Amino acid sequence: MTHEVAEQPGREPVPPYARLEVIGGTTIIGIAALVWFGAINLAVGTLPNFGPGALPRVLAILLALAGAGVFIQGLVRREAAFERFEFALRPTLVIMLAVVLFGLFIRGGDFGLLSTPQLGLCVVGPLTVFIAGCAAPQVNLKELLVLAFGLTALMLVVFPDLLRLGIPPFPAILQNAIPPALGRETALRIAYAGYGAIALVLYLVFVRPDRRAA
Known part of the structure; x- marks a missing residue:
């Protein structure tokens, strides 16, 4: 649009x-x-x-x-x-693609002829934000990567942790492999702390120098 x-x-x-x-x-x-x-x-x-x-x-x-x-x-x-x-057709289609991918892979499942695995918010979150961000007329890939990891970290904090909503944070294969001694909540907090750290490092290494140079 x-x-x-x-x-x-x-x-x-x-x-x-x-x-x-x-x-x-x-x-x-x-x-x-x-x-x-x-x-x-x-x-x-x-x-x-x-x-x-x-x-x-x-x-x-x-x-x-x-x-x-x-x-x-x-x-x-x-x-x-x-x-x-x-x-505008192109950005509308890009946004629709991001929404469809989120719906198909966040929990996975059987959708008629199509069967998809559960990828969880840790995987689907950054992909959805990145793809949706490509709908903008001018795309800055460095800033988009920072936004993808930063927003995913925020979503992991708010939805699975604070609100306790039933949105799976991890891919099914990883979720089943979490050691009982570690626990799902600790693994979740490690995940969003890691994503926040990745967003910060990407910002400091790629985005901040570009803005200073401008």
């Missing part, structure tokens, strides 16, 4: 349904609704003892408020500042 700024004199006005802010705000609100309903069967808990459903609901509310703000901004901004939403 791409957009263009409607600020040239005499240009055709951008209708509300085609404004980037309106569509973006609606999308954010839709994501908030999915997060809310995805956690609807999780216990909220009490104020001193939050359950696994508390944080997703708070996140959904914050997303909905942010989406509503963007949506309203798209309605009230001056006409010259509106940006028109335009459909």
Whole structure:
């Protein structure tokens, strides 16, 4: 998807349904609704003892408020500042590919004629972020690698560890090989600490010098 700024004199006005802010705000609100309903069967808990459903609901509310703000901004901004939403095939297909790969390999399973292994968040996370990042018009591979490992580390902290959601963090073959003495939780924390360290090293070695040179 791409957009263009409607600020040239005499240009055709951008209708509300085609404004980037309106569509973006609606999308954010839709994501908030999915997060809310995805956690609807999780216990909220009490104020001193939050359950696994508390944080997703708070996140959904914050997303909905942010989406509503963007949506309203798209309605009230001056006409010259509106940006028109335009459909672009290539980035849309790249994003769809990333989503499909995530769905097929995060848990694995039998999908009709196709059978896929469980690769877990440790493998699927960086791949999904990297592929989705390639949808941008200008791709900086060094920064994209940092983002892939950094976001995966954050996802490993939030979803399997803090929220205790049933998202498998490891490939099935590795998950079954974790020694009982080490334990799954310790292995998970080693994994996200390692991914965070990789992201930091990549940033210091590749990204930071480039930014200083610029």
